[in-house]
Amino acid sequence: MPDAPLILIIEDEKPILRFLTASLSGQSYRVATAESGAQALAMIEAHLPDLIILDLGLPDMDGVEIIDHVRQWSQLPIIVLTARDREKDKIDALDRGADDYLTKPFAVGELAARLRVALRHRARAIAGDDQTAGVFESGDLRVDLQERRVFVGTEEAHLTPIEYRLLTTMIAHAGKMLTHRFLLREVWGPGYSEEVHQLRVHMANLRQKIEAEPARPRHLLTEQGVGYRFATNE
Numbered sequence: 001m002p003d004a005p006l007i008l009i010i011e012d013e014k015p016i017l018r019f020l021t022a023s024l025s026g027q028s029y030r031v032a033t034a035e036s037g038a039q040a041l042a043m044i045e046a047h048l049p050d051l052i053i054l055d056l057g058l059p060d061m062d063g064v065e066i067i068d069h070v071r072q073w074s075q076l077p078i079i080v081l082t083a084r085d086r087e088k089d090k091i092d093a094l095d096r097g098a099d100d101y102l103t104k105p106f107a108v109g110e111l112a113a114r115l116r117v118a119l120r121h122r123a124r125a126i127a128g129d130d131q132t133a134g135v136f137e138s139g140d141l142r143v144d145l146q147e148r149r150v151f152v153g154t155e156e157a158h159l160t161p162i163e164y165r166l167l168t169t170m171i172a173h174a175g176k177m178l179t180h181r182f183l184l185r186e187v188w189g190p191g192y193s194e195e196v197h198q199l200r201v202h203m204a205n206l207r208q209k210i211e212a213e214p215a216r217p218r219h220l221l222t223e224q225g226v227g228y229r230f231a232t233n234e
């Protein structure tokens with residue numbers, strides 16, 4: 001299928017590489033592979049993949065160097081793979097521009113879902129459909145972005161300006177993993193990147209207003225120790 005999205009898998013562990021290649025080839029993706037950072041950089045320039053799956057622990061360089069390199073010229077989606085004990089690495093990777101992460105070992109269904117979200121997010125960005133006009137709807141939540149009004153079912157939710165900004169920032173990146181640092185920077189500004197407590201308080205208040213069960217949120221999901229994700233109906 002010449003039109004199928006091309007996924008570049010960058011991974012030096014052969015069993016994982018084989019597993020990913022077999023799984024994705026069976027799901028109508030085209031697959032290219034690289035087993036080192038140097039090989040990956042050459043492949044990226046030669047083949048212009050639609051999405052990159054990147055292991056952060058490569059033999060010849062740190063995976064985040066590849067993120068830095070790609071982000072100089074492209075916003076193509078990057079999903080990083082990390083080991084369970086490398087929490088800080090994945091946050092660093094997300095802050096540098098990775099779109100999402102999976103912790104090894106992961107289920108292939110989970111990977112497939114993340115791929116779909118990342119590819120769709122990218123397609124929307126290219127089409128210029130940034131959802132800053134019009135109405136956003138997801139389940140019982142409706143946000144009128146022109147009128148700046150939020151409804152849960154038929155009831156209007158009255159948000160503070162910060163809560164509204166937090167919600168619309170999450171909506172603009174629906175499905176994507178957003179770090180504390182990213183949200184603080186986007187909502188409060190560059191001087192606030194360490195104020196995680198403040199973010200938690202506002203997130204809790206926002207959940208009280210828009211979630212049917214704030215303790216079990218359906219829209220505003222917590223990714224423990226990393227940040228938040230706006231759930232899409234996948």
Ligand code: CA
Pocket residue numbers: 011012013055056057058059
């Ligand atoms: Ca590795």
